[in-house]
Structure formats: C-alpha cells, structure tokens
Amino acid sequence: MPPIISVSNLSKTYDGGHEALKDVSLDIERGEILALLGPNGAGKTTLISIICGIVSASGGNVTVDGHDIVSDYRHTRSLIGLVPQEITLEPFETVSNTVNFSRGLFGKPRNPVIVEKVLRALTLWDKKDQKIMALSGGMKRRVLIAKALAHEPRILFLDEPTAGVDVELRKEMWQLVDTLRDDGVTIILTTHYIEEAEAIANRVGVINDGKLLLIEDKDAMMRRMGQKQMQIRLQTATDKIPPQLTPYDLERSEDGLTLTYTYDTMAERTGITKLLTDLNAAGLVLRDVQTSQSSLEQIFVDLVKATP
Numbered sequence: 001m002p003p004i005i006s007v008s009n010l011s012k013t014y015d016g017g018h019e020a021l022k023d024v025s026l027d028i029e030r031g032e033i034l035a036l037l038g039p040n041g042a043g044k045t046t047l048i049s050i051i052c053g054i055v056s057a058s059g060g061n062v063t064v065d066g067h068d069i070v071s072d073y074r075h076t077r078s079l080i081g082l083v084p085q086e087i088t089l090e091p092f093e094t095v096s097n098t099v100n101f102s103r104g105l106f107g108k109p110r111n112p113v114i115v116e117k118v119l120r121a122l123t124l125w126d127k128k129d130q131k132i133m134a135l136s137g138g139m140k141r142r143v144l145i146a147k148a149l150a151h152e153p154r155i156l157f158l159d160e161p162t163a164g165v166d167v168e169l170r171k172e173m174w175q176l177v178d179t180l181r182d183d184g185v186t187i188i189l190t191t192h193y194i195e196e197a198e199a200i201a202n203r204v205g206v207i208n209d210g211k212l213l214l215i216e217d218k219d220a221m222m223r224r225m226g227q228k229q230m231q232i233r234l235q236t237a238t239d240k241i242p243p244q245l246t247p248y249d250l251e252r253s254e255d256g257l258t259l260t261y262t263y264d265t266m267a268e269r270t271g272i273t274k275l276l277t278d279l280n281a282a283g284l285v286l287r288d289v290q291t292s293q294s295s296l297e298q299i300f301v302d303l304v305k306a307t308p
C-alpha cells in the first residue's frame with residue numbers, strides 16, 4: 001500500500017528569512033506511530049503545520065492518502081486530526097459544545113454516539129457540561145485531543161501532547177494512542193521526552209535545524225542503544241594490540257593504557273569472559289574495567305551536535 005503521507009523535498013522559509021525546513025523528505029506508513037524528536041526550534045511544528053495546511057510550504061510537496069495537500073485541501077484536511085502544541089480553546093464554551101462544533105467544522109453530521117465515545121475515552125464525560133475555563137491544564141489538553149478526534153480522522157498529529165502533563169495523564173495518553181493505533185489510526189507525535197518515543201513509537205525521526213537527520217525503526221535504534229562499551233585499563237601500557245586479540249576489534253587509547261571493547265548487550269554472548277581470558281593469555285595485566293552504555297538520548301544528543 002502507498003504511504004498515507006508522503007513528504008517530498010519540503011522547504012519553508014518564513015517571512016524574515018528564517019529557513020525552518022530544508023529539503024525534508026519522508027514517507028509515513030499507514031497505521032504506524034512515528035515520533036519526531038528535535039530540540040526547540042528544530043522545525044517540528046512547522047512540518048506538522050504544513051501537512052495540515054495551516055502554513056504554506058516554500059518548496060516541495062506533500063500528499064495525504066495520495067492527494068495533494070494544496071489542490072485537494074478539503075479532502076486531505078478531513079482525514080487529519082491535529083492536537084496543537086498551544087492550547088487554543090474557547091474559554092466560555094462547554095466541553096461537549098467544543099467537541100461537537102469541531103465535528104461540524106469538517107462537515108460531519110452531529111453524532112452524539114461518536115462524541116460520547118470520544119469524551120469517555122478521554123475521561124471527560126463527567127465534565128461535558130463544564131466550561132473550558134473551569135478546567136485544569138491537563139483537562140484542557142484532553143479536550144484538545146477530543147476535539148481533534150471528533151471527526152474520526154485517520155491520521156492524528158499530536159504536537160507535544162504530554163508537555164506539562166503529570167505522569168498519570170501521560171500514561172493514559174500512551175494508552176489512548178495504543179487504542180487508536182489498534183483502530184488503524186496513523187499517529188505522528190512530537191516530543192522532547194525520549195522515553196516517550198521509546199514507549200510508544202514504531203519509528204523515530206530526528207529533526208534539527210530544519211533537517212531530518214535520521215528516521216529509523218525504533219527497534220533498530222534500540223539495538224544501537226544496546227551497544228555497550230567496556231574500557232579496560234591496563235597495569236602497563238601496550239604499544240599495540242596483540243594479534244590474538246584482533247577479532248575483538250579493540251580500540252587502543254593514545255597512551256596505550258586503555259583498550260575499549262564495544263559489544264551488543266542483546267547478543268546471546270557478549271564475549272567478555274573470553275576476552276578477559278585472552279587478554280591474560282596475551283600477557284596484558286588488568287588494572288580495572290569500566291562499562292558505559294549509549295542511550296537513545298546519547299544518540300540523539302550526538303546527532304544533533306554533529307549537525308553542521
């Protein structure tokens with residue numbers, strides 16, 4: 001099946017000359033959960049806003065369900081639910097009116113059954129007659145999600161859905177995302193919480209300074225996370241790695257006192273025991289051993305730092 005969203009060579013320069021997106025291309029598959037990670041100002045909201053038709057692109061194009069987002073705007077927009085980063089709600093309106101009204105905006109007939117289902121899924125049913133201004137911040141976030149789901153979209157964008165949300169509500173949102181995915185909804189979320197991407201995404205994309213640095217299957221990324229390094233400090237420096245240790249691909253420090261071994265923690269055998277025996281046999285005497293692990297966070301930080 002063709003991707004549900006296809007972004008080709010997208011660029012955006014805002015009035016004033018800031019280049020917020022630089023030649024971004026990506027395909028989003030039906031039913032996947034894609035997490036977009038990136039520091040403040042990376043271009044995440046800009047990308048989402050273009051796909052949703054709120055901001056116009058300076059170059060490139062986007063299709064949603066095979067339709068161009070500019071020439072077929074009404075169709076593509078009707079497939080999308082957007083939970084914006086900023087809370088934009090009418091303070092004097094009630095919860096249920098807010099959600100009903102949003103459904104109407106997309107030309108969908110009133111449907112109390114759907115609206116009730118959405119409000120219940122977000123534990124807002126008992127708040128349905130309350131005015132927005134009487135709700136807490138977390139509740140308002142829920143209303144934003146309910147509003148985005150009111151017209152039964154096939155794609156849901158969540159722009160930092162859990163910023164400033166307590167742990168419990170965060171977990172609830174993750175559960176909701178799971179349920180929606182089971183219903184076949186494609187979900188794209190932006191987040192600063194790397195553990196959020198770890199918990200719910202199928203794929204992770206990293207954006208920095210308007211460029212998509214990497215987009216990868218989360219499990220593949222987790223395998224990379226599984227890379228651990230062991231620093232072996234020696235009693236006396238060695239000027240080269242003994243030939244019998246070649247298979248371990250060790251890295252020798254400049255002073256010859258430290259050898260670094262990189263291994264996969266998820267592999268059945270890490271090879272550590274054998275390495276230590278072989279080191280001994282090669283006449284190298286250990287002083288101490290230290291291990292460190294590269295986390296997704298580290299991968300992310302390194303990637304972003306390396307961007308020219």
Ligand SMILES: Nc1ncnc2c1ncn2[C@@H]1O[C@H](COP(=O)(O)OP(=O)(O)OP(=O)(O)O)[C@@H](O)[C@H]1O
Nearest residue numbers: 014015018020038039040041042043044045046047
């Ligand atoms: N309407 C606008 N006019 C001019 N510049 C803008 C506008 N909107 C965004 N920008 C700039 O474009 C860049 C990308 O902004 P964007 O909101 O897409 O980033 P973001 O990745 O969503 O960041 P955050 O994590 O802080 O939400 C920023 O430098 C921002 O200042």
Ligand SMILES: [Mg+2]
Nearest residue numbers: 044045085159
């Ligand atoms: Mg943003």
